[in-house]
Amino acid sequence: MPRTIVEPFRIKSVEPIRWTTRPQREQLLRAAYYNLFLLPADDVLIDLLTDSGTGAMSTHQWAAMMEGDESYAGSRSFERFRDSVQEIFGYKHVIPTHQGRAAERILFSVMCKKGDVVPNNTHFDTTRANVEFVGAEAHDLVIPEGRQPSLKHPFKGNMDIAALETLIQTMGRERVPLVMLTVTNNSGGGQPVSMENVKAVSAVCRKHRIPLYFDACRFAENSYFIKTRERGYESKTPKEIAQEMFCYGDGCTMSAKKDGLANIGGFLCTSDDVLAQQEKNLLILTEGYPTYGGLAGRDLEAVAVGIQEALHEDYLEYRIASTAYLGNHIASHGVPIVQPPGGHAIYIDARAFLPHVPPGLFPGVALANELYHEGGIRSVEIGTLMFGAAAKMDLVRLAIPRRVYTQSHIDYVVEIILAVWEKREQVQGLRLSYEAPFLRHFTARLEPVAAPAAVRT
Numbered sequence: 140m141p142r143t144i145v146e147p148f149r150i151k152s153v154e155p156i157r158w159t160t161r162p163q164r165e166q167l168l169r170a171a172y173y174n175l176f177l178l179p180a181d182d183v184l185i186d187l188l189t190d191s192g193t194g195a196m197s198t199h200q201w202a203a204m205m206e207g208d209e210s211y212a213g214s215r216s217f218e219r220f221r222d223s224v225q226e227i228f229g230y231k232h233v234i235p236t237h238q239g240r241a242a243e244r245i246l247f248s249v250m251c252k253k254g255d256v257v258p259n260n261t262h263f264d265t266t267r268a269n270v271e272f273v274g275a276e277a278h279d280l281v282i283p284e285g286r287q288p289s290l291k292h293p294f295k296g297n298m299d300i301a302a303l304e305t306l307i308q309t310m311g312r313e314r315v316p317l318v319m320l321t322v323t324n325n326s327g328g329g330q331p332v333s334m335e336n337v338k339a340v341s342a343v344c345r346k347h348r349i350p351l352y353f354d355a356c357r358f359a360e361n362s363y364f365i366k367t368r369e370r371g372y373e374s375k376t377p378k379e380i381a382q383e384m385f386c387y388g389d390g391c392t393m394s395a396k397k398d399g400l401a402n403i404g405g406f407l408c409t410s411d412d413v414l415a416q417q418e419k420n421l422l423i424l425t426e427g428y429p430t431y432g433g434l435a436g437r438d439l440e441a442v443a444v445g446i447q448e449a450l451h452e453d454y455l456e457y458r459i460a461s462t463a464y465l466g467n468h469i470a471s472h473g474v475p476i477v478q479p480p481g482g483h484a485i486y487i488d489a490r491a492f493l494p495h496v497p498p499g500l501f502p503g504v505a506l507a508n509e510l511y512h513e514g515g516i517r518s519v520e521i522g523t524l525m526f527g528a529a530a531k532m533d534l535v536r537l538a539i540p541r542r543v544y545t546q547s548h549i550d551y552v553v554e555i556i557l558a559v560w561e562k563r564e565q566v567q568g569l570r571l572s573y574e575a576p577f578l579r580h581f582t583a584r585l586e587p588v589a590a591p592a593a594v595r596t
């Protein structure tokens with residue numbers, strides 16, 4: 140096998156990106172209150188804020204969009220969308236939503252009430268917020284290995300089966316309306332869940348008659364990790380693996396902005412007729428009629444094609460290799476990352492990168508800001524700003540948009556990270572000057588605790 144990663148596509152349409160100078164970036168950081176969410180995207184050279192909705196669509200997706208049927212009810216596009224989703228996921232009811240969190244809000248509104256408990260390997264931020272919004276408690280039960288950033292384990296996204304049993308015993312089965320499993324485990328480092336673990340979680344759920352739902356955002360990447368790391372799956376296709384995985388559950392929430400390879404969209408699936416009816420009633424109230432759910436017919440077409448393309452083996456091989464290339468390259472120079480590299484992103488351990496910045500001074504935010512300051516790269520903190528004092532780690536996530544950046548872009552990112560690594564001792568912490576009551580990281584304002592070195596001189 141040649142060692143060079145060749146993108147399994149060529150580029151038909153290009154989008155210019157823009158350089159800024161270091162003094163401009165200093166000014167821009169100040170104007171954005173040191174919160175990279177508040178930066179204009181035009182001032183970012185390489186945007187690794189998220190892999191959500193930022194992917195490049197294929198010629199097949201664009202062609203399908205022209206076939207979009209914009210009928211309000213019963214559109215052809217919905218039928219194609221439903222059939223494509225059902226072929227992979229296998230659930231009886233497919234409810235389109237404008238993105239993943241809308242599916243979450245509807246699911247938890249229908250299934251949970253105040254005082255309930257929802258276990259997950261690790262709740263994503265919107266998932267936790269939607270659980271808590273209905274008055275339920277979100278419990279993260281990832282295996283202990285999943286909480287140790289530098290430890291290598293092939294399936295660090297696995298759920299701790301004993302902890303799940305204990306939680307159900309101590310809380311009482313009546314308080315646990317569903318169990319969620321996030322594949323791959325985004326907030327835990329983009330780490331996969333093994334088929335063995337899916338089966339074990341499913342068995343516990345079946346024993347207690349608790350429905351199991353997947354947070355399926357990166358189901359294709361998870362399937363590929365199972366293929367390459369779990370015995371017995373080497374010769375199965377990613378699609379066969381996904382189909383098997385979903386058959387152990389009762390439904391899912393999905394953001395099609397991830398492994399749907401679309402710029403917008405999502406869905407909620409269930410095999411339960413009664414729940415599906417309640418969910419569709421809520422959908423009509425806030426999202427739209429059940430055959431479009433807040434999406435245009437053309438969006439449904441893009442998702443119908445995208446979830447199939449995300450399972451193509453040559454695409455997955457390139458994607459996972461390119462992410463690992465970034466992670467392994469910086470790690471070989473000593474940069475502390477969550478090991479092994481995840482599917483959609485590399486997570487730098489900011490507490491280990493900046494040991495002189497305590498969690499209360501947001502080491503993840505400080506590091507993300509410095510990567511922008513140094514090279515115009517935007518990343519995101521997953522840590523104390525996002526989760527408050529409950530955060531067990533302070534990570535900086537470099538999420539790789541799908542089919543967007545080339546090998547030379549990734550080489551540039553490596554160069555900038557290593558430059559910041561060389562001068563890490565100069566990076567200062569920050570403190571909050573404004574925070575919102577929910578999901579504060581999106582709008583928070585911060586200020587450096589000391590003037591940044593570059594401004595002082």
Ligand SMILES: *Cc1c(COP(=O)(O)O)cnc(C)c1O
Pocket residue numbers: 191238239240241263265266321325326354356393394395396397404405
């Ligand atoms: C992105 C994401 C969500 C929410 O989806 P949106 O489309 O952003 O609303 C939920 N769970 C996980 C694991 C995610 O990565």
